[in-house]
Amino acid sequence: MIIAIDGPAASGKGTLGKRLSEHFGFAHLDTGLLYRAVARVMLDQEIALTDRDAAHEVALNLDVTHLDDPRLRGAQMGEAASMISGYQPVRDALLAFQRQFAEQPPGAVLDGRDIGTVVCPHADVKLFITATPEERARRRHLELLKRGEQTEYETILGDIRRRDERDMNRATAPLKPAADAITLDTTRLDAEAAFQAALDLVKAKVA
Ligand SMILES: Nc1ncnc2c1ncn2[C@@H]1O[C@H](COP(=O)(O)OP(=O)(O)O)[C@@H](O)[C@H]1O
Ligand SMILES: Nc1ccn([C@@H]2O[C@H](COP(=O)(O)OP(=O)(O)O)[C@@H](O)[C@H]2O)c(=O)n1
Numbered sequence: 675m676i677i678a679i680d681g682p683a684a685s686g687k688g689t690l691g692k693r694l695s696e697h698f699g700f701a702h703l704d705t706g707l708l709y710r711a712v713a714r715v716m717l718d719q720e721i722a723l724t725d726r727d728a729a730h731e732v733a734l735n736l737d738v739t740h741l742d743d744p745r746l747r748g749a750q751m752g753e754a755a756s757m758i759s760g761y762q763p764v765r766d767a768l769l770a771f772q773r774q775f776a777e778q779p780p781g782a783v784l785d786g787r788d789i790g791t792v793v794c795p796h797a798d799v800k801l802f803i804t805a806t807p808e809e810r811a812r813r814r815h816l817e818l819l820k821r822g823e824q825t826e827y828e829t830i831l832g833d834i835r836r837r838d839e840r841d842m843n844r845a846t847a848p849l850k851p852a853a854d855a856i857t858l859d860t861t862r863l864d865a866e867a868a869f870q871a872a873l874d875l876v877k878a879k880v881a
Contacts, residue, residue: 675700675781676796677876678789681803682838682849683752684814686860686868687785690803693869694876695783703775705786705793706755708768710746711736713754729758733767749818749825749833756837759787760844769793787841790852799879801872802851805861807834 677694679687688704695702712733713723721728745751758764765788772793776782784793790800805813811831818825841849851857856875860868 675798675880676776676794677781677783678794678797678800678852678855679783679785679803680787680789680791680800680849680851680855681785682810682841683834684810684817685803685805686813686865687803689865690801690868690872691783691785693865694872697873698781698783700781700783701775701778702783703772703785704741705768705772705784705789706752707741707746708736708738708771709755709759709764710751711738711741711743712758712764712768713751714743714746716758717750717754723754723757726761726763729761730763730767733758733764736768738771744821747817747821749814749823749830753833753837756840760840760846762846765792765847787849788847790855791850792847795852799876800852800855801875802855802857803868803872804857804859807831807838809861810834 679691681687691702691704712729715732716723716729772784776784776794790797808831811827811834814834815825815827815830818830858871858875863871
């Protein structure tokens with residue numbers, strides 16, 4: 675079984691993906707980490723993020739065994755990931771790994787921007803997770819403060835709006851709900867309530 679979760683920055687996709695995968699005993703892949711990992715190599719090697727060919731090369735040779743590096747979760751990495759994720763060859767290079775991951779038994783949960791539309795168009799369940807930009811900025815601000823990153827709420831809100839705009843309007847695999855996705859607005863749901871609501875939706879869909 676494949677559960678696809680898409681949605682904008684800090685809507686709670688990863689948190690939900692983790693909870694659902696634990697509940698069903700499935701594997702979980704936060705696909706944003708792949709783009710963040712490409713960005714990390716580019717930044718570490720001081721390669722300009724505008725260098726499409728270099729980004730493609732990095733994606734082709736990406737070591738996917740170090741996706742648990744906490745540095746990937748930083749704000750700078752998210753912003754850089756959103757830049758290189760607009761390059762079609764980068765997306766193509768990361769596609770096979772994601773599709774292979776999705777096919778493993780007994781099931782997999784993948785979260786990102788294009789799981790229901792491009793990576794797993796035949797997923798059994800597709801969830802599109804949303805929350806207002808203000809609520810998402812509040813969550814991300816708290817998360818970054820906990821990580822020790824000194825940031826202002828207003829800066830995060832600006833980053834989130836800019837990233838949404840870029841992710842939704844790019845030519846390749848733009849962020850949008852698949853035609854058969856179920857949208858879940860988590861603005862007024864805490865993580866536990868969001869999980870229960872998502873679980874009900876999954877159960878109703880695969881029953
Ligand atoms: N429903 C929720 N209510 C409040 N905080 C949440 C909720 N879901 C997730 N969070 C918190 O918000 C932050 C962003 O969540 P995350 O799952 O990483 O989002 P995404 O994967 O969509 O970027 C994390 O710190 C997480 O603990
Ligand atoms: N399937 C995916 C996942 C992420 N991404 C890109 O990678 C960036 C970082 O994704 P992420 O999911 O780690 O970001 P957050 O939602 O956690 O802030 C996004 O802004 C997208 O531009 C993508 O294009 N496709």
